[in-house]
Amino acid sequence: MTMKSDKFKVDKRHLRTVRTREKLLVAARHVFLENDFQTTTISQIIKRAGVGYGTAYVHFEGKDELLIVLMEDVMDRFHQVAEQPFEPGTAEEAQKQIEQQAMAFLQLAEQEREMLRVVEQAIGISYVIRTKWKQIRERFIERISCDIRYAQRTGLARPDLNPALVARGWFFANEMYLFEVVREETTASIEEIAKTLTAVYTTGLYEHG
Amino acid sequence: MTMKSDKFKVDKRHLRTVRTREKLLVAARHVFLENDFQTTTISQIIKRAGVGYGTAYVHFEGKDELLIVLMEDVMDRFHQVAEQPFEPGTAEEAQKQIEQQAMAFLQLAEQEREMLRVVEQAIGISYVIRTKWKQIRERFIERISCDIRYAQRTGLARPDLNPALVARGWFFANEMYLFEVVREETTASIEEIAKTLTAVYTTGLYEHG
DNA sequence: CAAACAAATTGACACTGTGTCAATATTATC
DNA sequence: GATAATATTGACACAGTGTCAATTTGTTTG
Numbered sequence: 001m002t003m004k005s006d007k008f009k010v011d012k013r014h015l016r017t018v019r020t021r022e023k024l025l026v027a028a029r030h031v032f033l034e035n036d037f038q039t040t041t042i043s044q045i046i047k048r049a050g051v052g053y054g055t056a057y058v059h060f061e062g063k064d065e066l067l068i069v070l071m072e073d074v075m076d077r078f079h080q081v082a083e084q085p086f087e088p089g090t091a092e093e094a095q096k097q098i099e100q101q102a103m104a105f106l107q108l109a110e111q112e113r114e115m116l117r118v119v120e121q122a123i124g125i126s127y128v129i130r131t132k133w134k135q136i137r138e139r140f141i142e143r144i145s146c147d148i149r150y151a152q153r154t155g156l157a158r159p160d161l162n163p164a165l166v167a168r169g170w171f172f173a174n175e176m177y178l179f180e181v182v183r184e185e186t187t188a189s190i191e192e193i194a195k196t197l198t199a200v201y202t203t204g205l206y207e208h209g
Numbered sequence: 210m211t212m213k214s215d216k217f218k219v220d221k222r223h224l225r226t227v228r229t230r231e232k233l234l235v236a237a238r239h240v241f242l243e244n245d246f247q248t249t250t251i252s253q254i255i256k257r258a259g260v261g262y263g264t265a266y267v268h269f270e271g272k273d274e275l276l277i278v279l280m281e282d283v284m285d286r287f288h289q290v291a292e293q294p295f296e297p298g299t300a301e302e303a304q305k306q307i308e309q310q311a312m313a314f315l316q317l318a319e320q321e322r323e324m325l326r327v328v329e330q331a332i333g334i335s336y337v338i339r340t341k342w343k344q345i346r347e348r349f350i351e352r353i354s355c356d357i358r359y360a361q362r363t364g365l366a367r368p369d370l371n372p373a374l375v376a377r378g379w380f381f382a383n384e385m386y387l388f389e390v391v392r393e394e395t396t397a398s399i400e401e402i403a404k405t406l407t408a409v410y411t412t413g414l415y416e417h418g
Numbered sequence: 419c420a421a422a423c424a425a426a427t428t429g430a431c432a433c434t435g436t437g438t439c440a441a442t443a444t445t446a447t448c
Numbered sequence: 449g450a451t452a453a454t455a456t457t458g459a460c461a462c463a464g465t466g467t468c469a470a471t472t473t474g475t476t477t478g
Contacts, residue, residue: 011445011446012444012445012446013444013445013446013453013454013455016444016445016455016456017454017455020455020456038334041434041435041436042435042436042437043434043435043436051456051457052456052457052458053437053457053458053459054437054438054439054456054457054458054459055455055456055457057436057437057438058455058456058457062436062437091415091416091417094415095415121333123333124330124332124333124334125247125333125334148414151414151415155416156415156416157414157415157416158408158414158415158416160408161405161408161409161414162397162401162405164396164397165397165401165402165405165406166405166409166414168385168386168389169382169385169386169405169406169409170382170409172381172382172384172385172386173378173379173381173382175381175385176377176378176381176384176385177377177378177381180377187373188371188373188374192371192374193374196370196371196374196375196378197374197378199367199369199370200370200375200378200379200409200410200413201409201413201414202413202414202415203412203413203415203417204409204410204411204412204413205357205360205366205367205370205375205410205411206300206303206304206360206365206366206367206411206412207300207364207365207366207367208300208412208417220474220475221473221474221475222424222425222426222473222474222475223425225425225426225427225473225474226425226426229426229427250463250464250465251464251465251466252463252464252465260427260428261427261428261429262428262429262430262466263427263428263429263430263466263467263468264426264427264428266465266466266467267426267427267428271465271466
């Protein structure tokens with residue numbers, strides 16, 4: 001059958017390639033999580049994968065690309081959080097929805113802590129990974145900007161503020177807390193963090209009579 | 210005179226040490242600013258300083274410590290901004306003072322752009338420098354927390370929010386913008402950034418009737 | 419002041435990790 | 449089975465680090 005010989009052709013050669021690639025990825029994940037990005041070496045990875053040194057460079061450009069591939073799942077989950085719908089009818093609804101998104105964002109930090117720990121280190125060191133992370137960030141900010149414009153159009157939000165600037169500031173605070181959670185450096189619960197950040201963001205720190 | 214022979218003793222040996230150290234620092238500044246932290250090497254620095262390779266390691270532990278010493282001036286200026294007094298009588302006064310501090314903070318980014326560019330790169334790579342930067346950050350956050358508690362005590366700020374959490378979030382947004390300014394990645398003026406961030410921080414994004 | 423001492427400087431060396439590439443091993447095709 | 453195509457391999461050249469025994473420079477002492 002053509003179906004089998006075409007798409008599912010038992011291509012032993014191609015199969016081997018895929019296997020080797022997979023072995024490298026599995027090994028890389030282990031080594032990355034057990035150590036950190038800086039100290040992880042190609043030698044450690046190929047040793048664990050049971051392949052020759054040069055093989056790693058056949059399949060990946062280097063440490064960076066290996067991590068980028070490993071990051072993909074996590075990144076998808078971030079994108080999912082970024083794309084949550086936002087159509088509040090009242091300011092209270094808006095606050096609730098924003099808080100939920102902030103929570104979802106911080107929960108991701110908890111759930112993907114190990115991988116994100118490595119990613120954070122890599123952001124500082126590797127240009128490609130920094131770029132990759134910036135894409136996530138810009139996607140969030142773009143989305144938040146839209147949400148703010150929507151709220152401004154419907155008369156919920158103050159129209160005098162630049163949506164892009166506000167969105168950036170809001171995301172930045174969330175991002176920094178994300179990594180604090182990843183590093184387990186925070187004393188407060190993520191619920192409290194999300195609640196507090198959102199409260200300040202939506203209604204401000206100061207009393208208004 | 211003892212004054213001369215004691216404290217100001219013409220100690221040719223000690224003088225040479227100081228000179229060498231200075232030569233290394235001057236050279237390091239040049240090389241750091243012309244390249245970036247990653248690609249700067251000890252060899253480049255000692256070559257520019259006109260001293261032997263090993264000499265660098267006599268005076269400094271490595272690249273990191275060299276940069277830490279070069280950072281000191283900038284760090285002092287940050288500390289100065291952090292220690293600005295805060296004793297507002299009204300919410301409007303508070304907003305004005307906070308905005309001024311945010312401005313001062315971002316202006317520092319503009320004025321010390323080159324050095325901070327290197328520092329940002331180094332934060333990602335070097336543990337000691339990351340630690341150094343965290344000290345600055347914690348000092349700011351500590352100070353902001355105090356300010357918030359003061360505003361809460363005087364009935365200006367909402368008493369239901371955790372000052373430490375709010376302070377962190379506020380500083381994080383400022384810090385991220387600081388580095389955007391350093392990288393010249395921002396489209397808006399620092400005035401507009403400071404104004405917008407402060408407006409959201411003090412009175413919130415949403416209308417309150 | 420010269421000899422002995424002390425301190426600062428030096429560059430060669432060992433080490434670690436990277437990325438490349440010609441040689442080798444494996445799989446496909448005729 | 450021979451030939452071609454592709455995948456794997458590890459030895460190699462290279463770049464940077466940090467160390468340390470040897471050397472240079474300055475100080476003190478008899």
